[in-house]
Amino acid sequence: MTRKNVRVKIGEMKTNAGFIKNLELSVGKLVDDSWEEPMGPTPKPGLTTLRNWDLKLLNRYKPFYMPACDLCCLCTFGKCDLTAGKRGACGLTMAAQSSRIVLLACCIGAATHTAHSRHMVHHLIEKYGSRYPLDIGGLNIKVEAPITRLVCGIRPKTLGDLDEVLDYAENQITQALAVVHTGQEGNNLDFESKAFHVGMIDHVGMEVGDIAQVSTLDYPRADPEAPIVEMGIGTVDRSKPVIMAIGHNVVPSVGIIDYMKDNSLDDKLEVVGLCCTAHDITRYWDRGKIIGPISWQLRFIRGGFADVVVLDEQCVRTDASNEAERVKAPVIAASAKNCMGFKDRTNDPADDIVADLVSGKVPGVLILDPDKVGEVAVRVAQKIAPLRKRFNVLPEVNxxxxxxxxxxxxxxxxxxxxxxxxxxxxxxxxxxxxxxxxxxxxxxxxxxxxxxxxxxxxxPIHSLIIKSAEKQLTQEICNCRAGRGAIQDVEIRNVGSPIVLGEIPGILAVVGCSNYPKGGKDVADICREFANRRFIVVTSGCAAMTAGAYKNEEGQTLYDEFSGEFAAGGILNVGSCVANSHIAGAAIKVANIFAKRPLRGNYEEIADYIYNRVGAVGLAWGAYSQKAAAIAAGFWRLGVPVLVGPHGSKYRRMLLGRADKKEDWDVYDARSGDKVNVGPAPEHLFQTVETKEEAMVFIAKLCIRPNDTWKGRSIKLSHYIDLNKRFYGTIPEDLHLFVRTPADIPMTMKDDILKILKGKNWKETIIPDPTLLPRMIRKKRK
Amino acid sequence: MSCEPWQCAEVAATKKAMSITKPEVAVSLIKRAARPILIVGSGAVERELEGRLLIDYLIDFAHASKVPVVATAHIVGEFMKRGFKPSGFMSAMDIGNRLVDPSWMGLDGKGPYDVVLFVALPYYMEAYILSGLMHFAPKLKTITLDNAFHPHASWSFPNSNVKVWSENLKVMTSKFEGGQ
Structure with missing residues (x-):
């Protein structure tokens, strides 16, 4: 590890050599590299280091742009009309402008995660010291930070080691944001490559945040049996004062819970969360409760359930304070990124702040000290609950x-x-x-x-809707599994082979926000379908909550019904947004732990491995944010396709392969250097689907990889065909593109499918050792 | 009937669709097309017009007009259940992506399409695809057959109730040889 700003000061020292007095040594940088693994070719890549890899993907998955606006209005030359081939005053085309907006969104997302992680790491170093060891899974995890190792070539051991990683990430986000300025990049694919770059950095930022909080806050550590926690408004004991935290940064909520514990109040109040803060509250404290995803904010506030509303950062309704004021619930803004216009009371005595909030003298305050947030929130909640008496602004039925x-x-x-x-x-x-x-x-x-x-x-239409569903709302009682964090190395060893050979048909990551097209049940249905099909189903964020919000006939949620292990048929919640890094980390660890591919600063080779071998697909059914865009971009660069629900079309750009262009689908056979056509596997890198049924068919298809053995391909095809028949009422028309040898055909369908293949002029081909990288060819044929 | 975007914020900027004031206008546009195609989204099995599902109106229209149909999402099976085989089925994004490629020779390999009819995709999704085509397939004419005005199309029916919509579809069908 590299340490910066090492200072040694010696007041007085007597040695045989002499007497030293007032010696002060300052070293700008100290490098301690005890990691035996040699450095790979691309540690800490810059904006263009991995451009060739990006262009390989982007030439296969060309962007399909759907501009949200015909104009560019980012500089004073404009507004410029970019319709139908016109260039703006700066010379930019609509394709470049569209990709520029994609890059901007990814920069916002990556900056948000990275700034969140910076705040947490800074705070945790202050609290626990920079030498506090990182431990995200005890002896079960040796590769503690797969993304950081891969991208930065750094093996962090302590909280302080994360500083350097964040320095790099912040630098790259700044560089990438600069690209968006007028008169910089002009080519759409170069913008796209930089969006991939920022997506990769976003994963670094997320990983730093989660491993810092898991290590210090005693979260479940890569625990397949992380506790089942209560979820839903119906689980809240409304006879107690209720503190509701909204956002993503758990630090202020930790202040609240610690204050309660220190003052033996932990059974006297309810602490509940909305959005990812809720996950992290329950990872920290098993009595914390998840109310629900981001879209539950108005319901909970207007319903009068919260006595104090604590706002941290990200995905917080910017009118949450106005809404809270309507129900007489004091607000504590607890993040420098989200001050809500309140006066900064960080340095005021807690007694004064409590008095002002309880009396209603001020509707809210800004407090940037999490311990003070804890004290004020708890004391205010205790005092105001009996006064508020669950005051709400829902109309009566009449x-x-x-x-x-x-x-x-x-x-x-x-x-x-x-x-x-x-x-x-x-x-x-x-x-x-x-x-x-x-x-x-x-x-x-x-x-x-x-x-x-x-x-x-x-x-007040939304209030009318809430009132009409008041009974449902107050009876919402379900379960979620607390975020487990990373995947254990031993779990990766157990599933590495069947994943790479295709015998586990796929890893489905159901992630993202709750902008669902037709309610959340689709999410739960999709998870159940694929867990039953023995896929590995991983969840995170709001989607993880939604997955647990529906019960089967026996009254079980998915988390009660399925194992939390990273294994075929498991449904595991990794945790909050920043825990998405563990999903990418698992794919990387398959390449490293199972396949023994070197990790350190070796991005391109690992991504090539994942792209060609690890049948993983992300589904963000309700993705809405710029963070979701950045997360997706990080997966694209790793070669993992991402599907979004219909609202995802508003990301304005898809990355679509062309199954009808055979020439797009050649890979090298690493054994011989020969080019082999492997078909559209996977067909798309970023795709919007319209319905749940279409999503399920695509999930099965996008898990197909060139490296599948005949047995693995046969299993994958059987799911693809079965889902097609069930939802489309027909056998897939593109089946001939995925069958390489007759052995690939599922046994029970062999005769029928061989007939279809004959009609399509199908020819048998070989199963290569696939790679897109010429340097990975072991022996070139002359 | 209003020619404002159905979803209020889906405003056009410099180009806005021409309004189809009566179904005969759409018929004329389709009849003049050399290579038209109809893209039908998942709403075809969700929208009911005067006691019939939209998909049934569209099958009548396709039979009458001989315009080839691409079913998006999962609804190909719904067409086939009704004894109608679409010319193709693929995701809405896939067909949009092919349509911006001037070298794409169509589902039958006989050449690029010149007029694309859209109907029954989620409004916002259809709006984005139409915007993509407006910008990146400028020679293509797009027509929407929904009862919601789409500003990014070349031609769009105005916002209307289902009764008017149903009537429009019936009139359109009747104006083709096969619909008489």
């Missing part, structure tokens, strides 16, 4: 009817709804006294509140 009667039937609520929900019909039914149709919207509403913003008569 008021719902009266409000509905004021509707002008303009339909603007539906036209502003991202889901195109039939709100007007529901309001019309409410006018007649029936709340049934409003209630039916509850499951599909993403809680954005746009319907209210546009309503010309100010009907």
């Amino acid at each position: 008021e719902v009817v009266e409000l509905a009667k004021t509707c002008r039937h303009c339909n603007m609520c539906q036209r502003s709804c991202p889901q195109d929900l039939k709100v007007p019909e529901a309001i019309e039914a409410a006018e007649e006294g029936s709340l049934k149709k409003l209630n039916e919207l509850y499951e599909f509403c993403i809680g954005c509140g746009r319907c209210e913003q546009i309503c010309p008569v100010n009907i």
